[in-house]
Amino acid sequence: MQNTNKTLVVKFGTSTLTQGSPKLNYPHMMEIVRQFARLHHEGYRLVIVTSGAIAAGRHYLNHPQLPPTIASKQLLAAVGQSQLIRTWEKLFAIYDIHIGQILLTRADIEDRERFLNARDTLHALLDNRIIPVINENDAVATAEIKVGDNDNLSALVAILVQADQLYLLTDQQGLFDSDPRHNPQAKLIPCVDKITDHIRAIAGGSGTSLGTGGMSTKITAADVATRSGVETVIAPGNRENVIADLAHGVAVGTRFSVQSDRLEGRKQWLFAAPAAGTILIDQGAQDAILVQHRSLLPAGILQVEGRFSRGEVVKIATQQGKDIALGAVRYNSDALNMIKGHQSQDIQATLGYEYGNVAIHRDDMIILNK
Ligand SMILES: Nc1ncnc2c1ncn2[C@@H]1O[C@H](COP(=O)(O)OP(=O)(O)O)[C@@H](O)[C@H]1O
Numbered sequence: 001m002q003n004t005n006k007t008l009v010v011k012f013g014t015s016t017l018t019q020g021s022p023k024l025n026y027p028h029m030m031e032i033v034r035q036f037a038r039l040h041h042e043g044y045r046l047v048i049v050t051s052g053a054i055a056a057g058r059h060y061l062n063h064p065q066l067p068p069t070i071a072s073k074q075l076l077a078a079v080g081q082s083q084l085i086r087t088w089e090k091l092f093a094i095y096d097i098h099i100g101q102i103l104l105t106r107a108d109i110e111d112r113e114r115f116l117n118a119r120d121t122l123h124a125l126l127d128n129r130i131i132p133v134i135n136e137n138d139a140v141a142t143a144e145i146k147v148g149d150n151d152n153l154s155a156l157v158a159i160l161v162q163a164d165q166l167y168l169l170t171d172q173q174g175l176f177d178s179d180p181r182h183n184p185q186a187k188l189i190p191c192v193d194k195i196t197d198h199i200r201a202i203a204g205g206s207g208t209s210l211g212t213g214g215m216s217t218k219i220t221a222a223d224v225a226t227r228s229g230v231e232t233v234i235a236p237g238n239r240e241n242v243i244a245d246l247a248h249g250v251a252v253g254t255r256f257s258v259q260s261d262r263l264e265g266r267k268q269w270l271f272a273a274p275a276a277g278t279i280l281i282d283q284g285a286q287d288a289i290l291v292q293h294r295s296l297l298p299a300g301i302l303q304v305e306g307r308f309s310r311g312e313v314v315k316i317a318t319q320q321g322k323d324i325a326l327g328a329v330r331y332n333s334d335a336l337n338m339i340k341g342h343q344s345q346d347i348q349a350t351l352g353y354e355y356g357n358v359a360i361h362r363d364d365m366i367i368l369n370k
């Protein structure tokens with residue numbers, strides 16, 4: 001048996017979970033869970049992004065006649081999400097696997113503090129061998145704060161958890177050179193090395209009233225994910241053993257090669273904003289960062305300049321005022337002012353809460369040219 005600690009994000013479209021019918025297809029979801037259980041026991045860190053809440057809600061309420069408003073969709077999502085999560089929970093319980101529900105919106109990912117909170121929760125679940133099951137928080141999200149489709153949501157989740165691969169499972173074999181629903185001669189494209197305007201142009205909308213976005217949102221998602229170093233595959237959700245086969249390297253569907261180094265891509269994303277402040281550090285912390293490639297602990301902080309929130313990017317500078325690195329802080333400026341110079345084990349007692357023992361984690365830091 002293989003043993004790995006690779007992180008995989010797997011997105012199931014409504015089309016896969018319903019198998020084209022107006023309700024969740026439990027035997028098919030059971031089959032998905034069986035594959036997940038196998039990979040879970042092989043050591044994979046697994047994340048599900050699940051669609052299907054609106055379809056489940058519509059079915060549960062017996063296909064009610066509702067006005068075509070956003071509020072109607074939100075009503076269906078609110079009812080259906082609990083059906084959906086209960087179904088996943090019951091099926092995973094057969095294998096004694098725990099799941100944890102996370103409902104996100106774009107605002108939870110774009111705001112740096114909420115980004116860190118969501119990331120900490122996801123890592124805590126994964127570290128405890130609990131499978132996060134994620135959907136968009138449709139019941140409350142307004143158009144302005146929505147991602148809008150789960151293809152793009154799953155790409156953002158893949159960046160959040162620093163996934164190795166993202167699988168977008170759908171009702172087609174992969175990306176075709178034109179929509180196979182309209183062109184029976186359409187050919188499958190097995191590999192995309194670069195997402196060009198031509199690739200964008202051949203990806204059409206959803207073929208059904210249940211799906212959101214069709215191939216077009218899958219291509220945008222693949223673009224976002226592969227630019228952050230996450231290999232992405234669009235594959236058929238109803239193919240036997242598809243998830244386990246993909247994880248084990250079998251060529252299925254359309255594979256999108258990574259377009260940038262994982263760390264580089266993630267850092268571009270993290271460090272797009274200008275620095276919100278400066279942290280002056282002592283010689284010990286300077287050695288820890290530059291020589292030992294370690295995180296910055298509160299104990300090494302001498303001075304905090306500027307006002308910033310948790311998650312914002314600040315400069316890290318020496319006592320002499322030389323900028324040596326940029327990093328996203330785990331604590332806001334008020335908190336850092338209280339814990340600077342203190343041992344990490346005192347954080348809880350000093351603040352009354354804690355977000356871990358580092359001020360800036362190594363993974364959230366870039367060293368500036370010396
Ligand atoms: N070039 C293409 N290749 C494959 N499918 C395409 C293409 N262009 C449009 N589509 C449509 O995209 C649909 C899948 O997207 P969607 O309905 O949103 O499914 P899901 O619920 O899995 O997200 C397919 O059923 C197909 O009709």
Ligand SMILES: N[C@@H](CCC(=O)OP(=O)(O)O)C(=O)O
Nearest residue numbers: 014051052053054149150212
């Ligand atoms: N969040 C919505 C699904 C949105 C969506 O992207 O749907 P799909 O194209 O089927 O993946 C739901 O749970 O119904």
